[in-house]
Amino acid sequence: AQSVTQPDIHITVSEGASLELRCNYSYGATPYLFWYVQSPGQGLQLLLKYFSGDTLVQGIKGFEAEFKRSQSSFNLRKPSVHWSDAAEYFCAVGARQAGTALIFGKGTTLSVSS
Amino acid sequence: DADVTQTPRNRITKTGKRIMLECSQTKGHDRMYWYRQDPGLGLRLIYYSFDVKDINKGEISDGYSVSRQAQAKFSLSLESAIPNQTALYFCATSDSSSSTDRYYGYTFGSGTRLTVV
Numbered sequence: 421a422q423s424v425t426q427p428d429i430h431i432t433v434s435e436g437a438s439l440e441l442r443c444n445y446s447y448g449a450t451p452y453l454f455w456y457v458q459s460p461g462q463g464l465q466l467l468l469k470y471f472s473g474d475t476l477v478q479g480i481k482g483f484e485a486e487f488k489r490s491q492s493s494f495n496l497r498k499p500s501v502h503w504s505d506a507a508e509y510f511c512a513v514g515a516r517q518a519g520t521a522l523i524f525g526k527g528t529t530l531s532v533s534s
Numbered sequence: 535d536a537d538v539t540q541t542p543r544n545r546i547t548k549t550g551k552r553i554m555l556e557c558s559q560t561k562g563h564d565r566m567y568w569y570r571q572d573p574g575l576g577l578r579l580i581y582y583s584f585d586v587k588d589i590n591k592g593e594i595s596d597g598y599s600v601s602r603q604a605q606a607k608f609s610l611s612l613e614s615a616i617p618n619q620t621a622l623y624f625c626a627t628s629d630s631s632s633s634t635d636r637y638y639g640y641t642f643g644s645g646t647r648l649t650v651v
Binding site for chain 2: 465524525526
């Protein structure tokens with residue numbers, strides 16, 4: 421069965437510093453991969469997705485993620501964090517066959533200090 | 535109006551009561567999903583439906599039932615609510631067209647915060 425692991429429950433980063441949020445997946449084949457963000461009291465918004473091709477994908481709000489097949493990872497990065505990036509971030513995987521639903525990780529809460 | 539509307543936004547109910555959470559969408563999507571969010575547990579899939587005649591259990595369907603009344607409406611019921619069903623519930627939709635971008639391009643509702651006392 422496919423699964424997603426986000427090893428970090430909570431991360432604090434200084435404003436202006438770089439950010440990396442980790443995501444590892446377990447699946448028999450390369451799944452589709454996603455990062456979502458949830459601001460306090462809000463629903464989920466898609467940041468970026470990987471289906472195939474270039475392993476470095478760009479998303480909204482200056483985020484990017486790199487797919488590494490050898491490490492079964494899809495880590496999210498941002499070169500300079502802004503206070504408004506404080507939120508909860510979820511990694512998700514989807515099987516390549518169409519008859520399934522997304523499976524989400526447990527999330528990483530990002531705090532931004534001034 | 536929002537593309538995916540969940541009602542109610544907040545609800546407090548008593549243990550043992552039956553409660554229904556409703557989800558309606560104007561996206562024209564054929565796929566609909568119910569997830570629950572608990573602190574530290576992320577989003578877990580309860581049920582999903584790929585069309586009006588197709589209902590599938592997710593990883594945590596026990597204690598829940600669903601009804602797909604129309605392509606645009608997907609309701610989640612708690613037959614006899616218990617306190618550990620206190621959570622934030624999200625409805626989501628997607629499109630099963632051949633474009634991968636759409637069938638995994640979920641649109642989420644704003645959530646229903648349910649408290650069972």
